[in-house]
Amino acid sequence: MSHWIKGGLTLMTFAAPYAAAVEAGPTLRSNSTSEIMVAAASDLRPVLRPEGLERASERLAASDAGFRTWISGFRSRAIVAGIHKPTLDAAFAGVRYDAGVIRRDRNQSEFSKQIWDYLDTAVSPVRVTNGRKALTLNSKALDGIEASYGVDKEVVAAIWGLESAFGAARGGEPLIGSLATLAYDGRRGPFFEEQLIAALKIVQAGDVSPPAMTGSWAGAMGHTQFMPTSYLSHAVDFTGDGRRDIWSEDPTDALASTAAYLKHFGWTKGQPWGVEVRLPTSFDPSLARRSLKRSPAAWAGEGVRDTADRNVPNYGQASILLPGGSSGPAFMIFDNFAVIERYNKADAYVIGVGHLSDRLKGGPAIKAPWPRQHRAISASQRKDIQLRLKRRGFAVEKIDGIIGPNTIDAIRAFQKSAGLGADGFPTQDLLKALGG
Numbered sequence: 001m002s003h004w005i006k007g008g009l010t011l012m013t014f015a016a017p018y019a020a021a022v023e024a025g026p027t028l029r030s031n032s033t034s035e036i037m038v039a040a041a042s043d044l045r046p047v048l049r050p051e052g053l054e055r056a057s058e059r060l061a062a063s064d065a066g067f068r069t070w071i072s073g074f075r076s077r078a079i080v081a082g083i084h085k086p087t088l089d090a091a092f093a094g095v096r097y098d099a100g101v102i103r104r105d106r107n108q109s110e111f112s113k114q115i116w117d118y119l120d121t122a123v124s125p126v127r128v129t130n131g132r133k134a135l136t137l138n139s140k141a142l143d144g145i146e147a148s149y150g151v152d153k154e155v156v157a158a159i160w161g162l163e164s165a166f167g168a169a170r171g172g173e174p175l176i177g178s179l180a181t182l183a184y185d186g187r188r189g190p191f192f193e194e195q196l197i198a199a200l201k202i203v204q205a206g207d208v209s210p211p212a213m214t215g216s217w218a219g220a221m222g223h224t225q226f227m228p229t230s231y232l233s234h235a236v237d238f239t240g241d242g243r244r245d246i247w248s249e250d251p252t253d254a255l256a257s258t259a260a261y262l263k264h265f266g267w268t269k270g271q272p273w274g275v276e277v278r279l280p281t282s283f284d285p286s287l288a289r290r291s292l293k294r295s296p297a298a299w300a301g302e303g304v305r306d307t308a309d310r311n312v313p314n315y316g317q318a319s320i321l322l323p324g325g326s327s328g329p330a331f332m333i334f335d336n337f338a339v340i341e342r343y344n345k346a347d348a349y350v351i352g353v354g355h356l357s358d359r360l361k362g363g364p365a366i367k368a369p370w371p372r373q374h375r376a377i378s379a380s381q382r383k384d385i386q387l388r389l390k391r392r393g394f395a396v397e398k399i400d401g402i403i404g405p406n407t408i409d410a411i412r413a414f415q416k417s418a419g420l421g422a423d424g425f426p427t428q429d430l431l432k433a434l435g436g
Helices: 016-023 050-080 087-093 101-108 115-122 123-136 140-148 153-164 175-185 191-205 228-234 252-264 297-301 335-341 347-360 379-391 405-417 426-433
Strands: 035-037 112-114 276-278 319-321 329-331
Touching: 016 426, 050 087, 050 191, 087 191, 101 175, 112 115, 115 347, 123 140, 123 153, 123 347, 140 153, 140 252, 153 252, 153 347, 175 191, 191 228, 228 252, 335 347, 379 405, 379 426, 405 426
Parallel strands: none
Antiparallel strands: 035 112, 276 329, 319 329
């Protein structure tokens, strides 16, 4: 699960590299709706000379000393939050400042990959094969979970596949130490302190012992990578053993917790996340926006059909999504798209979950080709697009490199003014069209 400090599941973007290592899965996700952050392939820093090692050792000692002072203050705050002294003593036994966690937190690449590259791995033949095996091996549990929560078992399995490669890559970092280090020295101290308090409440409740509370270096836990606050709000004991155990080899509680989460945020039983559609050549790409919802029948009146040239059934109000621009696949998306989005707001992730679930049901691959001629743009280039749009007088709220609804609307407005197809898709060609 991932989270950029938004409403919904309090999750981080850092769980995916574990799955990538095991199953060539997705890497770090960006705030862009169509792009996925690329983790560094290797650490190419030069080896420190002896004097460099000595200075590094001195810095680590200083950080650890400051960390100890921070822990003393944190203990008081934790006690006020309801954490008992024995819990604190057990949880912090042997905990030290972890410089590696901070290095990873501050060394995320700005470069990104396009949605089609992400989907090549997120819904790879290997992942589909492994997903079908996982469905078979866990059929009894997943059938019971679907019956209890009304969430398609294939959707739950798809999230499991993208988050931890079906349990093979859950992460082995000791969470108390990682969260404490990030709360003390990270970029979002208050957020991670909240997660640390939640983790201690989980330990105190007896769901897991401190040594067994492991996960990604950024705090995501278990088969479906819950952050601690999300665990407290949504984890369930589906096995009935008295513990909400998302860490063990048995994935049942984790999968049920994911279904409970999706149900909580309004999953509609029997409704797809989306349907791939074909648009008429006369289709106005500016109609492809999340704020515009129509019935499938109304879209059919615009000439929108599924890939078999049939009208899409009436699953409810829907929007048209063009995640690769006008020259890529088109989807008619329903309310369940937004429910999956509570797990991770990137369109690429939601389509990855949705399409993987469709493939697990025996559905076909996406039929329309992706515009693979478009090279990915970096975070600095996304900021440059926003800056150039703002200079031209288009309504851009922030120069932050996040291609969200506001920036997409500004891109569309520029494209219309320049006589270009108004699909709102950021490309290298768009950057050139905007000029210096």
